[in-house]
Amino acid sequence: MIRYLFLLVGSCCALITLPGTIELFVLTIAGMLPRRRTILVPGSNYRLAVIVPAHNEELHIARCIESLTRADRSGIDASFTVIADNCDDSTAATASRSGARVIVRENPLDRGKGYALDYAFRTMASEGWNAFAVVDADSEVAPNFMTVLVSALRTGASAVQCRYVVRNAHESSRVRLMKVANAAFNVLRPRGRERCGLSAGIYGNGFALSADTLSAVPYLASSLVEDLEYHLALVDAGKRVRFLDTTSVYGDMPAAGAGVKTQRTRWEGGRFRMIREKTPRLIRRIFRGRFDVLEPCLDLLLFPLAFHVALLLIAAATPFWPMRALALAGLATVVMHLAAAIAVTGGGWQDVAALLGAPFYIVWKILLIPRLARSANAKSAWTRTERTAERKIL
Known part of the structure; x- marks a missing residue:
């Protein structure tokens, strides 16, 4: 019974992350291509x-x-x-x-x-x-x-x-x-x-x-x-x-x-609210022929990377090999995505080394889920972020 429950959970995790994995893969490949040359037009008047x-x-x-x-x-x-x-x-x-x-x-x-x-x-x-x-x-x-x-x-x-x-x-x-x-x-x-x-x-x-x-x-x-x-x-x-x-x-x-x-909590709680409120409407529009909203819909279905990776790790542990293969492909896509991000922004070894802290960051994000749930239901308000320099001053 436990094995079948684990199989069900792992399979669900693999399928839930599939749209996000597709989104990441396509945008990573396209984002690594050389940017098109643009000509600067003067801004007179x-x-x-x-x-x-x-x-x-x-x-x-x-x-x-x-x-x-x-x-x-x-x-x-x-x-x-x-x-x-x-x-x-x-x-x-x-x-x-x-x-x-x-x-x-x-x-x-x-x-x-x-x-x-x-x-x-x-x-x-x-x-x-x-x-x-x-x-x-x-x-x-x-x-x-x-x-x-x-x-x-x-x-x-x-x-x-x-x-x-x-x-x-x-x-x-x-x-x-x-x-x-x-x-x-x-x-x-x-x-x-x-x-x-x-x-x-x-x-x-x-x-x-x-x-x-x-x-x-x-x-x-x-x-x-x-x-x-x-x-x-x-x-x-x-x-x-x-x-x-x-x-x-x-x-x-x-x-x-x-x-x-x-x-x-503000950013990601708000994003989860948008997933809940906007995804059904976007899906309806896609079925009505509005294919221009397909990518924004896939973007919404891509969870923040910490949660995306956590779900993929659960799926990778499932005993059903097709779901495990999907999860491993998803994890490989995340690695490629982060490496490409570092490359196109001119990052170096310090950025690569920072990824060693990713497991701790994922655990920290999971512990924030109750706060994210409250934030997803909150009304908009200025919740100002305290910066490091201000903590030193204060």
């Missing part, structure tokens, strides 16, 4: 509004604005606007001193990044901007950030997403491991989608939308993963997000403490 959503970011907002100010704006009429949302610190004053325009929003009921962005977009909609870019308050941008974004938008892109990479990988082995995971999620996969002509996705930081796109698809995304929610709305409307592999935003990741749990 192009009006770009850069929006910086911020909730209690007084320690980082000045660095972000300074980074934007230093970036190349040749031929671009750019403005930097901070949407200070439900702040109870000096974020607004600090941003203003740094040279940014500040919009203050106070709404204790509708709290969250999605609400803040929608408010900023609607407030500035009548000001004649050609496009809007979004940069997180704890980030810095590459010098060519605006010129590359504007070039793509001027040549017809509806929406664009650049590389979103970890800025502080040197702080700990955990952050180094997160850097590798982010390289897979935020660089290799969208790079593969771009190579296949698919919509690359939106990752909450370093993306831009044309004014026409925002008019056609308003930013009515208020979940904990509002970027994923909005991307699904774009795909549903027939829009494609282009991936810009030649520029980046650099964001801080928490190295230790409560900030790590806060960030993980």
